[in-house]
Amino acid sequence: MVHIVGAGPGAPDLITVRGKELLSKADIIIYAGSLVNPLLLDYRKETCQVYDSARMTLEEVISVIEKGEAEGKMMVRLHTGDPSLYGAIREQMDELDVRGISYEICPGVSSFCGAAAALQMEYTLPQISQSVVITRMAGRTPVPERESIASFASHGATMVIFLSTGMLTALSEELIKGGYAPETPAAIVYKATWEDEKTVVCTVATLEENARRWGIKKTALIIVGDAVAQTGYERSKLYDPEFTTEYRKGTGENS
Known part of the structure; x- marks a missing residue:
C-alpha cells in the first residue's frame, strides 16, 4: 500500500493528524525534498528508509515503490501542501494502477x-x-x-x-x-x-x-x-442580528 500524503504548507505541526500517523508507521518515505520541510521526517521510525524525490525521476520513484510492494512494506509518498494541487500525482497513480499497486490519498493543508x-x-x-x-x-x-x-x-x-x-x-x-x-x-x-x-x-x-x-x-x-x-467589505449576513437563519430569529422587519 502506498499512502500519498499532503505534508501541509511547511510548519511540521500543520500536517494532518492522519498524515503524521502514517509517517510514524511508514517503512519507506519518498518525499519531495525541494519543497517539503525536512523536519517532518522527525516523525518517522528509526528503521524507515527515506528517499528524496527531488533527485529522482518518475521511473525511479515507481521502482522504489515496486520493490517496497514486493517486500510488503508500508510506504508514504509525501507531497507538499495538498497533493491535489500541482503535485503531479495523477501520473504516479496511473503507473501504480498498471502495476496493480493499491494506494490512497491523505489530503493536506495547501x-x-x-x-x-x-x-x-x-x-x-x-x-x-x-x-x-x-x-x-x-x-x-x-x-x-x-x-x-x-x-x-x-x-x-x-x-x-x-x-x-x-x-x-x-x-x-x-x-x-x-x-x-x-x-x-x-x-x-x-x-x-x-x-x-x-x-x-x-x-x-x-x-x-x-x-x-x-x-x-x-x-x-x-x-x-x-x-x-481587507477593507471596504460588507458585514456578513450570517451574523447580522436582523437576518433570520435556520438557527435563530432575526430582528429585521421581514424576518
Missing part, C-alpha cells in the same frame, strides 16, 4: 491556506470577492490559452498564483493586460508557515520590485486582488 493565515486575510469578502482562482504562469509546463493569467484577471476575482516567482515582470504585465489596475493590491508570501516566512504587501505593478528588494526568488505565492487590502 500553502494557499497558509499564505492567507500569514497575511491574516480572508479570501472571500462580501462585495469585494467571492471567488478564488488558483493558477500559475506558463513555464516549461504550458498552460491552456483559455486559462491564461490575463483571461482569469478579466474576472477581477482574488487570484493565488503558484510557481511564478521567477516571472514577476511578465506576471504583472499579464495581470494588467487582463484588467487589473496597476495599483491593485497584491502580496508575496515566501515559504508560508515556515520559520523563515516572509510576507510583502505591494501592488500588481510593483511585484518584481518588491521581490527583488526582499530577496525572494522562489518558493513564494503571489496573491492578487482587492481582497488583499
Whole structure:
C-alpha cells in the first residue's frame, strides 16, 4: 500500500493528524525534498528508509515503490501542501494502477491556506470577492490559452498564483493586460508557515520590485486582488442580528 500524503504548507505541526500517523508507521518515505520541510521526517521510525524525490525521476520513484510492494512494506509518498494541487500525482497513480499497486490519498493543508493565515486575510469578502482562482504562469509546463493569467484577471476575482516567482515582470504585465489596475493590491508570501516566512504587501505593478528588494526568488505565492487590502467589505449576513437563519430569529422587519 502506498499512502500519498499532503505534508501541509511547511510548519511540521500543520500536517494532518492522519498524515503524521502514517509517517510514524511508514517503512519507506519518498518525499519531495525541494519543497517539503525536512523536519517532518522527525516523525518517522528509526528503521524507515527515506528517499528524496527531488533527485529522482518518475521511473525511479515507481521502482522504489515496486520493490517496497514486493517486500510488503508500508510506504508514504509525501507531497507538499495538498497533493491535489500541482503535485503531479495523477501520473504516479496511473503507473501504480498498471502495476496493480493499491494506494490512497491523505489530503493536506495547501500553502494557499497558509499564505492567507500569514497575511491574516480572508479570501472571500462580501462585495469585494467571492471567488478564488488558483493558477500559475506558463513555464516549461504550458498552460491552456483559455486559462491564461490575463483571461482569469478579466474576472477581477482574488487570484493565488503558484510557481511564478521567477516571472514577476511578465506576471504583472499579464495581470494588467487582463484588467487589473496597476495599483491593485497584491502580496508575496515566501515559504508560508515556515520559520523563515516572509510576507510583502505591494501592488500588481510593483511585484518584481518588491521581490527583488526582499530577496525572494522562489518558493513564494503571489496573491492578487482587492481582497488583499481587507477593507471596504460588507458585514456578513450570517451574523447580522436582523437576518433570520435556520438557527435563530432575526430582528429585521421581514424576518
